[in-house]
Amino acid sequence: METIYLAAGCFWGAEKLFSEVHGVKSAISGYANGKEEIENPSYELVCTGTTNFKETVKVDFDPEEVTLRKLLLIYYSVIDPTVYAQQGADRGTQYQTGIYYTADSQPTVIDEISGIVKEKAPAFWVELEPIKNFYPAEEYHQKYLDKNPGGYCHIPRAKISELPGKSEEELLQIVKDLRYY
Numbered sequence: 001m002e003t004i005y006l007a008a009g010c011f012w013g014a015e016k017l018f019s020e021v022h023g024v025k026s027a028i029s030g031y032a033n034g035k036e037e038i039e040n041p042s043y044e045l046v047c048t049g050t051t052n053f054k055e056t057v058k059v060d061f062d063p064e065e066v067t068l069r070k071l072l073l074i075y076y077s078v079i080d081p082t083v084y085a086q087q088g089a090d091r092g093t094q095y096q097t098g099i100y101y102t103a104d105s106q107p108t109v110i111d112e113i114s115g116i117v118k119e120k121a122p123a124f125w126v127e128l129e130p131i132k133n134f135y136p137a138e139e140y141h142q143k144y145l146d147k148n149p150g151g152y153c154h155i156p157r158a159k160i161s162e163l164p165g166k167s168e169e170e171l172l173q174i175v176k177d178l179r180y181y
Helices: 011-019 068-078 106-120 157-165 168-177
Strands: 002-007 024-032 054-061 098-101 127-130 134-136
Touching: 002 011, 002 068, 011 024, 011 054, 011 068, 011 157, 054 068, 054 098, 054 134, 068 106, 068 157, 068 168, 098 106, 106 127, 106 168
Parallel strands: 098 127
Antiparallel strands: 002 054, 002 098, 024 054, 024 134
């Protein structure tokens, strides 16, 4: 089992998206890489913009069933890496994008996939760092879109249902075809 932490803006849609991927064993919404002196932050505190915590999904996956490469291609298919502290209509430091890794082998894959995006993007604001801390979000945030099917999400519902079933090759083409203006 491996773990990667993915901050893709609001965690509701990212949690739903990654929970649909074959080989992902759990996807948990939470807060990552914030100030170390703050333990177990609340949503209200994170929303003040003073904690450095990002809305993040902890993705536990079986690398025999799904590769980190595929997960990252899905990730880059649903974020805009060219903006700082926002995704979709959500604005604030808690919506900063980031990939936070747990294993020494992960930066090689992260650098490979991120490099493809960096070549195309006029700016690149995705944090690429080791995980420092993570706290699960409150229960009402877990599986939010399952509980609230009409809830707001900056990730289109079609992508949530389509991307998990695509091959790495198809996902790579999607990422290569993305345009940032």
